[in-house]
Amino acid sequence: MKQGEQLQLLSDLIGVPSVNGREREVALILQSFLKGHGITAHLIDYGNDRSNLIASYGDKNTPVLGFSGHMDVVTANEKEWQSSPFALTAVGDYLVGRGTADQKAGVAAQAIALAELADAHTKLNGQVRLLFTVGEEVGEYGAQQLTELGYADDLSGLVISEPSSQDVWYANQGSIDYTVVSTGKTSHSSMPDLGVNALDNLVTFYNALQQALQSHQEESPILGKFHNSVTTFHAGDQVNTIPNHAELQGNARTIPEFDNAAFIDLLTNVVNRLNEAPLMNLALTINFNKIPVVSDKNSLLVHQTVDIAQEITEKAPQVIGMVGTTDSSEFVKAKTHFPIIVYGPGITQQAHQPNEYVSKRAYLQSIDVYRELAKHFLNKADD
DSSP states (O other), X not given: OOHHHHHHHHHHHHTSOOBTSOHHHHHHHHHHHHHTTTOXXXXXXXXXXXXXXXXXXXXXXXXXXXXXXXXXXOOOOGGGOSSOXXXXXXXXXXXXXXXXXXXXHHHHHHHHHXXXXXXXXXXXXXXXXXXXXXXXXXXXXXXXXXXXXXTTTTOSXXXXXXXXXXXXXXXXOEEEEEEEEEEOBOEEXXXXXXXXXXXXXXXXXXXXXXHHHTTOOOXXXXXXXXXEEEEEEEEOSOTTEEOSEEEEEEEEEEBTTBOHHHHHXXXXXXXXXXXXXXXXXXXXXXXXXXXXXXXOTTSHHHHHHHHHHHHHHSSOOOEEEESXXXXXXXXXXXXXXXXXXXXXXXXXXXXXXXXXXXXXXXHHHHHHHHHHHHHHHHXXXXX
């Protein structure tokens, strides 16, 4: 495929401001592109103007290698950008635009790799399946839907094209968002005994949580330490009034050694214990719950990706874990077990940044990596 068409597809995807929505428009562009190369893509609707995309090429039998990426992006404040965030702009080797790194370059590269396999009528001992998703940035909704519908149940391996700086990630931390609400009783601040200070009770919870976490210093040799951060704290609306409502939100980054279930149990126990006291009324809500994933570092998929990437990029990829979360936290819930890696052209630190960019060289190289990986993996997976 000529480089102009490869760049045009990425430009078309960046041109859609799919900020936590509008993925259907992105999916339609990809569907049209794939149709032009003889590949039928199907849209799986999630909600209003939101659709996942499924497409495949190769032998309809197993093994199946999945290529996955998300089509949504985060918001962009145009005042912080030197060019329009939703127009692909070339600056030397940099391709600038919202979603270039995270992760429309990866999506485009995987779609192009599939198209190039089809254009060459490549014989595969199995098939490559695209699983492009909605809503990764705010809940991994698309990956959850596709997993529940069974699209990952027959996979033999999965490559997610998040920005990995062209390294190979085989593990990622989990993530929990939670809210704790304290309900009290309003009174005038000159008569505090007539009220129940919701803020005081929430501070009591915060301190109790910090104390409970002192006994949990677990650390993963792959993913590092468990982290919990209280990130928002709100109470009261007038200085001379005892607040009857206070709430905090927190985010925990979990590891297998202290996983989601263990941390949620700890939160629940702290809340229940404090609620035994008179005038204490705390309520816990888990808003987001994604488990940590540790795949096989020594899998065929890892070794082949490293070898192929090194040959194409002339750079030896690191094989490491990552601190963020990906759609893998949903795909890992499929009925069968398979290796999952993250390999993408974007620089990890560019995700969500103003003037986000991907290297043109890395983008084009990733197309070659995905294409060659499909051929090698599917011809070896049954050996």
